[in-house]
Amino acid sequence: MGLEGHPVSASDLERYGYCPLSWKLHKDGIDAEGKGIVDGTKKKREVRNILQNLFNQENYSDSTYQNFNSVIKVAIVTNLIGIFFLLFRDSLVGYFLISLSFIWLIVASLYLYFFLYSHETVDEMKSKLDVENDKSNNSNERRISTPKLFSNSVGLCGKPAYVLENNEEMIPVDVKSGRKPEAPFFNHVLQNAAYCFLVEEQLKTKVPHGIIRYGMKENSHTITWDEDLKNLLMEKISEMEKILDGDKEAHRNHNRPGKCKNCSRKEACPERLDN
Numbered sequence: 001m002g003l004e005g006h007p008v009s010a011s012d013l014e015r016y017g018y019c020p021l022s023w024k025l026h027k028d029g030i031d032a033e034g035k036g037i038v039d040g041t042k043k044k045r046e047v048r049n050i051l052q053n054l055f056n057q058e059n060y061s062d063s064t065y066q067n068f069n070s071v072i073k074v075a076i077v078t079n080l081i082g083i084f085f086l087l088f089r090d091s092l093v094g095y096f097l098i099s100l101s102f103i104w105l106i107v108a109s110l111y112l113y114f115f116l117y118s119h120e121t122v123d124e125m126k127s128k129l130d131v132e133n134d135k136s137n138n139s140n141e142r143r144i145s146t147p148k149l150f151s152n153s154v155g156l157c158g159k160p161a162y163v164l165e166n167n168e169e170m171i172p173v174d175v176k177s178g179r180k181p182e183a184p185f186f187n188h189v190l191q192n193a194a195y196c197f198l199v200e201e202q203l204k205t206k207v208p209h210g211i212i213r214y215g216m217k218e219n220s221h222t223i224t225w226d227e228d229l230k231n232l233l234m235e236k237i238s239e240m241e242k243i244l245d246g247d248k249e250a251h252r253n254h255n256r257p258g259k260c261k262n263c264s265r266k267e268a269c270p271e272r273l274d275n
Helices: 010-018 020-027 035-088 091-129 186-202 227-245 257-261
Strands: 142-144 149-151 156-158 162-165 170-176 209-214 220-224
Touching: 010 020, 010 156, 010 186, 010 227, 020 227, 035 091, 035 142, 149 186, 156 186, 170 186, 186 209, 186 220, 186 227
Parallel strands: 170 209
Antiparallel strands: 142 162, 149 156, 162 170, 209 220
16 A cells, blocks of 8 residues: 555545445545535634634744743843842943843733733633643643644545644544534544554654544544554555555445435435435
8 A cells, every 4th residue: 555556535534434435426526515515614614714723823822932931031141140240340331231131021021911912812712612621631731733644654644633742642633513423423433543543653653542523612532542443444445445446346335315315425326325
């Protein structure tokens, strides 16, 4: 397997897990239809924009706090040197340095103001998205955004919504726009497994589990990343590559007329079930 053949994305796995035939129709260029597609796309875009704004604001908050720390240290050191000159050397130089330290304090105060304002904005965003539900009690844990990840070894690519990182491990998080089910859907588990594999292999870190979040204010499902799930992931990737190579046919994977009724590619499906 490899990307030089047919690259498989995490989104492909999600579609394949939902229905192999629907996924194949998508690969053949059959567009999805229906009002649900428009609404779903709008919700996904909304969540993605909020997450991106959150990352940007968190980075700005971290940057202003680091600047505040640096400037306040300069102000303190400048003030101490000024006092030394004032008492033991040149008083004129001492007064100059002490005055300069007050200017640095003003700059530090501005950075502190920007940090507090941005920190409050971050808290408001977190409250809207309810992202704190993902985090454990580990105070070292932080949320990061990753670039799109590629694995040449299995021909897989994808980008999780974000990753929770601590000193020893990373946890990929996927955010869905729909309502939270009692148990995570199989196709969503498959997609999250792809993120677990990519983060573990490409970022060379330990991945104990993944997280699937449903909706803006919902709790999360935890997906254990183990050998069984990894083997299932490899099995599905192999099936998809065989279909793309023409060595295997894609077929409907269920006997539920209701699922076919709600499918966005039902009009083009040769195996759809009618009520």
